[in-house]
Amino acid sequence: MGKMYRLWIAAILVVASLSVGPLAAADLPNQRAELRQKLSSSLSNIQRARYDEHRGTLRTLAVQNLVNGTGLVGKHAAGTNPEVLAKTFLDQYAPLVGAHADYRDLHKTAVKSDSLGLTRLSYEQKHGEVPVYGSVLHFYSDSSGRLLRVQGNLLPLDGVPAQAQITADQAAARALADVIARFPELNEADLTMDTPELVVHDTGRGAPYAGRIVLAWRVPMKRGFLTVESVFVEAVKGNVVDQVNETHTLAREVYQTNVNTDGLVWQEGNAQPYAGVDAPAINELIAASAETYNFFASLTNGEFLSWDGQDSPMRSLYNPANGGCPNAFWGNGTAAFCEGFATDDVIGHEFAHGYVEGNGDLIYRWQSGAMNESYADVFGEFIDLLNDRDVNGGNALRTQDALSQYVTPGPELFVEIAGGETRTFRAGGASFGAAPTIAGASGTIVLVEDTTANPNQGCETLANGAAVAGNIALIDRGECFFSEKAANAQAAGAIAVVIVNVQGNEVVNMSGDDSANPVTIPVISVGLADGNFIKAALAEGVTGSVQAAQAEVEDSARWVVGEDIGGGAGMRDMWVPNAGNDPATLTDPIYMCGPVDVDNGGVHINSGVGNRNASLLVDGGTVNGVTIPALGITKVAHIYFRALSQYLVFDSDYRDNADALEQAARDLVGVPLNQISLTSEWPGPGESVITEQDVAAVMAAVAYSEMRELPESCNFAPNLIAAAPALCTEGSSRTLFADDFEGDVTAWTLTHEGIFESFTERDWSIVSELPAGRNGKGFFAPDVGLLNNCGVGVNDETGRLMLASPAIDIADASNLRLAFEHYFSTERDFDGGNVKISIDGGDFQLIPADAFLYNGYTGPFQIDNNSNPLNNQPGFHGTNDGTNRGGTWGTSVVDLTGLVTGPASIQIRFDFGTDVCLGNDGWYIDSVRVFRCSSSSIVHADSNRWVPHLTSATGGFTTSLQMLNTDSTAQTVTLQPYASNGDPIGAVSIELAAGEQRTVNAGTLLGAEAGQVSLVADATVIVSAAYRIAEGAGASAHVRESQAMGRVFEVLPGEQDVVFDGMALINRGTESARIQVQTLNAAGEVIETFEVNTALAPFAKQLAVFDTYISEDTVRVRVISSQDATALFLRGTRVGVNPGYLFEVQPLVITP
CATH class of the missing domain: 2.60.290.11 (TM1070-like)
Incomplete structure (x- = not known):
């Protein structure tokens, strides 16, 4: 290994060559950027490179697998140990993949070789001895000694605590209380938990946002035999930070009611057919579980047996006693089916979740969860198509865009503008009201009006009820529940309701409770752009029809999931996902953008993207003018299983899936594919072979599905704008008070007040573990997540925490401003904080919302059913859009001019309030500054300081x-x-x-x-x-500040085995400067001259470390600038040298 810089100095002076060793962890973003540049410049045959957009770590890197090509680390001898290839790569690029520079956090778990000659070497990540939940790193090499692909999802572990501060039992109690609080319908007696496991966890795994990396107790919660979810309890603070759903909805063993000896009704070797209670369903479970087993066994020619690859029993349960019906589930190694759900494709679907778990183990939320559902749909439908024993419908090929009569079509809005122009808009449905029909509800579209400040939101009795009667009501989203809007329109006589999503172009599928005032007319939603189009045409006159999607309907159940459930009403249409209001592409307006507590971020909806991709590849079709040939089930099944088993990891998303499918297809070119069988006869390789044309078809289908795109409708907004504001819109600032909390904070006053005795005693506190990877220290007020059985006066955490600044003397209050950097993640509408000010010792008063110039309050706290002492005030509350937990660092700027009118002594106070129950993370304040803006910019002559x-x-x-x-x-x-x-x-x-x-x-x-x-x-x-x-x-x-200026500087370098030297040089001239470094020997002769910068701009800075230039004969180092310059020289000890130190070196300054 090369020379290593001491951690802290490496962050100060950016190193020209990164091969010298590991840099400071805190400087990793810069290091990764340079490693990324080095990687791209050193490899000319990169086929795919993908980096984590939040942390910059490498997720996927692959080179073209050419016959004479080299791999990622050059060509080694045939048969080279895969570990040698992996370590050669890690020696150069470990920080780029997210590992420690010496990759001590990586532990080998498996080496698997397949029939294609590809070997996958796998590592798991650990923080000391603590596993990192879901983190893996795979290296793919071939028999000729080439490293072809690296793929993983490692987490940067610097700053993660090593020791838990709460016990496993405490974590278990908090996890249990959390589950019961969120699911009050669950019976506590039916809930059990596995032993808590200490892990490092990323709360943003699989999510479209950066989560927090925390040391946490993972507590698997179970209802009966099924894992309900894993609850993650932070091991330092003790608060619940995440929940991951692990119940995938939808030798052989069949159980009834319970998975125990009493519940076992059939097992391998028993007579067939089963003749007991529920015989049709039990026999279907027996048959379809065998078909699923044989499907995958024949696909791999016996290499992957049963759902886990270990030939474990294919265990199924009919009519589970622990609830969850009507549905079907996979969890804890068992597929469970409620009455009516034991049909062949649903059985294949649920067991396919097990095969996903046994391979990529995709986390069950956001896009990873949608892919989990899609792979289960795809394999389940393959089994359904191959066994050809549907009760409802046949398996005839469907024509392009034709609907199946076994899926209820989703809604749409047809409009006609006076003059004849017509349009059809995609629409979202509602869980209440009547389902739109093919015939539709037709009439004039009328924009509602009520007497409120937002008259088009329809939240009260309509003022234009007469115009709405007998027509279609057009209503804006907002202020009140969807069902309330629909009920008000219905009361006015509307025949249908169209709600415009004024928050974006996303088409919303609406939920609501209309039990108190039942809605009996159809209710749909459209996106903002479509709604605005309709509104713009209202003056001309617009008629419309709220109707079910109009298309050809065919008597075929091909690509319908669950067509045999409930008399032929299928759950999803994989051929036309839009028929069930599921997206077919990533930019589809009905793509579901979350939140994660609704269908785990859209796993059953956004699976439509992968489903359409698979059905299109199997049967072929023409989309967007591109004809994709039919590959058939055998080819597509091999491609999909190889993608899943080789190239997907815990939190893979659709972009990873695009890479995986294309790479899997390339791997299989020219290889005789194993024939697929649903019986115990596994024929082995057949005549089917994937061609380059088939690879092109896969790429075309992936392009159509837009898997590499970001959902256009999901404009997830942060709760604060991260971009730094201009503190003064013009002129410059004069700081009167500033504190970043890195030093003594005893001048700040901490107080609290609890309403009831049950209030947990706590105050704002200084913490060094700031969220979202922020360095330094800050004040933190926790948003306490309460345990079960909380209510008014019972386990009641109603109260507030107050953080008050020291007195700040203001001589001149003109253009007075306050700025503070902060982050919050709280229970939306109920918990949060605001800012108050005291003048000359008076009472603290609220700083109003209109005083904020940048990053103002989120809005008022909810008043009803909210005991938070701040409930009648505006404040900061909630989380980033698209998340249940997590925020964004931002700077808020406040104009204090109207509050402080003359010379005064002021104090600033940050109040954080909580209500009786629930919680989240809390509010963090990192720095506070009070300053004045001058009317003009400060201008001064160039200084020599x-x-x-x-x-x-x-x-x-x-x-x-x-x-x-x-x-x-x-x-x-x-x-x-x-x-x-x-x-x-x-x-x-x-x-x-x-x-x-x-x-x-x-x-x-x-x-x-x-x-x-x-x-x-x-x-x-x-x-x-x-x-x-x-x-x-x-x-x-x-x-000390530097006042020396010159054009030639000389220093004597230190002992190179112990220390290193570096500089920061400023061009003080009026023209660009040429910067050179010369090394001199003992005789004063120049050994070599190095060009450091040929055109350093005036007042620009040049950083350099001298290791690159120094040789064994070097006695002095000379720095030459063609313009006047000021320079700082530093010397530091290398890693491993103790005690470590860093100090300034005074140069010899020569002024020509």
């Missing part, structure tokens, strides 16, 4: 600026920051009282883009900088 190097928390560590006024009078320090490329950033002025010493975070004060700063101040003001990346000795360096 510089801090040549700054970085912020986003760069891996913090730079603190320390200012000491040694004078007996107040002094002003003006700071002029620059971006690293030399672009100036808004100047900042700070007022220092006589004798005052102040420490401020450079990133907080000057912004994350600031790379260097010049300053103007009286000579009595002493300025220095401290760089810090961790606590303890050796973790920081303290350097």
Whole structure:
């Protein structure tokens, strides 16, 4: 291994060559970016490279498998051990895949070779001895010694605690209470749990957002034999942070009612047919479970037996005693079927969930869960098509876009504008009201009006009821429940209702409770753009029809899931997913965008994307002008199973699926495919062979399905805007108070008040584990998640926590501002916080919503049924869109001008309130700043006083600026920051009282883009900088401002085995500078000259580490600039050298 820099210095000076060893964990984003560039430039045959969009880690990398091509790490000898290939890759790119640089967190789990000559070497990830839930890394190599593919989903583990602070029993109690609180219909006596397991967990696994990486207890909860879900309880704070559903809805053993000895009604070797109670259903379970077993066994020619590949029993249960009916389930190694659900394709579907679990084990939520459902649908339908024993309908090929009579078609809206223009809009349905019919409900479309401030939302009795009567009511979404809108329109005489989703173009499938006022007319929804089109034409006159989708209907059950359930009303149509209001492509307007607590983020709906892809490949068709040939079941089954078994991981999404399907097809080109059988005779290889034309068909189908696209309708919005605001819209800022909580925080006052004795005593507290990967410390107020049996006065956590600043003296209140960086994830509408201000010791008063200039309050807290003391006030509450848990860091800016009118002493207070029950994460405050905006920009002459190097928390560590006024009078320090490329950033002025010493975070004060700063101040003001990346000795360096300027600098390098040297140089000239480094020997002769930068812009910064230049003969290092320059030289110890240190080296400055 090459030279290694000490962790903290590596974050300060960016290294030109990354082969020297591991950098600081906090600098990993920069390191990964450079490794990514190195990878792309060193490989010319990359076929696919995909990176995690949140963390920048490599998920998939594959090279073209050419006969004479090389692999990812060059060509090794035939038969090279796959571990050698993997370690060769990891030695160069371990941080890029998310592993430690020495990959100590990776542990080999399996090596599998297949009949195609491909070997998959698998690793799991551990944090010490703690497993990382769902994290794997696969290496794929061939027999000729080439590494062809790397795929994984590792998590960065830096900063994750190593020890749990709560016990497994405490976690189990909180998990049980959480399940009961969310599912009050469950009987606690029927719930059991497996032993809690300590894991590292990403709360965003499979989700369209970045989650938190936490040490957590995973508590598997069961209802009877079925795993209901795993509840994750944070092992440090003790709060529930995530729930993962593990019940997949929809030798042989068949049980009735319970999985125990008494419930066993048939097992392998018993007589057939079964003649006992429920004989038709039991016999179908016996037959279809055998067909499923033989389907996969013959597909793999006996290599993968039973659902887990270990030839475990195919266990099924009919009519489970623990509820969940009517439905079918997979969990805990058992497929369960309620009465009426034991049909061949549903049985195949549920057991296919087991085969998914035994291979890719896709997490059951968001796109991963949709793929889990889709693979189960696909394999279940293959079995249904091959056994050809449908009760309802046959398996005749269906024509393009034709509907099946065995699936109830979804709704649509047909409109005709006066003048003859017609359009048909896709629509969402409702769980209440009448189902739209083929004939439709026709009439004039009328926009409703009521007497509220939002008259088109129809939340009260309609003012234009006479116009609505006998026609179709057009209503905007918002303010009240869908069912209430429909009921008001129905009361006015409407024959149908169309609700416009004013929040986006997504078509919403609506739910609602109309039991108090039943809705009997059809209710549908349309997206925003379609709704606006209709509204724009209303003046001309628009008629319409709320109807079931109009298309040719055929008597074929081919590609219908569950056609034999309930008299022929199938659950899903894989040929035309839109028929059941499921999407066929990723950009389909009816793609479901969540939330995760509704169908686990759309697993049964968004499965339509994968389903249409499979049906199109099997039967062929022309889509978007492209004809895709029919490949048939045998080819597609092999492609799908290879994709699932080889190339998908725990949290794979549709983009991964696109890669997996295409790669699986390429793998199988020219290979005789095993013949598929539903009997115990497995014929082995047959004549069917996948061709290059078949690969092209797979690619065309994937392109049609848009698997690599992002859902257009899902514009998941953060609860705060992450982009840093301009603190002053014009001019510059003058800081009066700033605290980033990295130092002494005892000046802040912490108080709380609980309404009842059951309130848990707690205050705001300083935490060093900030969410979303943020470095540093901050104040935290927890949103307590309560246990079971909570109510008014009983386990009641109603109360508030208060965090008050020290007194801040304001001499001039003109253009006074407050800015604070924060993050919140709370129970929406019920728990959250707001900001208050006290002036001259008076009572604290709410800072109103209209005082916020940027990132204002979410909105008012709910008043009804909300005991939060802040319930009649506006505040910050909720989570990011599309999530149940999680927020975004952002900066809020407040105009205090109208609240503080003259010289005053003020205090700022952050209040966080909770109601009686439930909770989430909480509110984090990272920095607070009070400042004034001047009417014009601060302009000053160039100064010879510089801090040549700054970085912020986003760069891996913090730079603190320390200012000491040694004078007996107040002094002003003006700071002029620059971006690293030399672009100036808004100047900042700070007022220092006589004798005052102040420490401020450079990133907080000057912004994350600031790379260097010049300053103007009286000579009595002493300025220095401290760089810090961790606590303890050796973790920081303290350097004085630099005033030396020159064009030639010389330093004597340290002992290279122990230390290394580096520099940060600023071009102080008015023109671009040429920067060179020369090495000199003992005689003063130049050994070599290196061109570092041929055109460094004025006021730009150049970073360099001298290891690249120094040889054994080097005695001095000379840095030459063609323009005047200021430079900072640092020396630090290498990794493993103790004690570690970092200090400034004074150069010899030569001014020509």
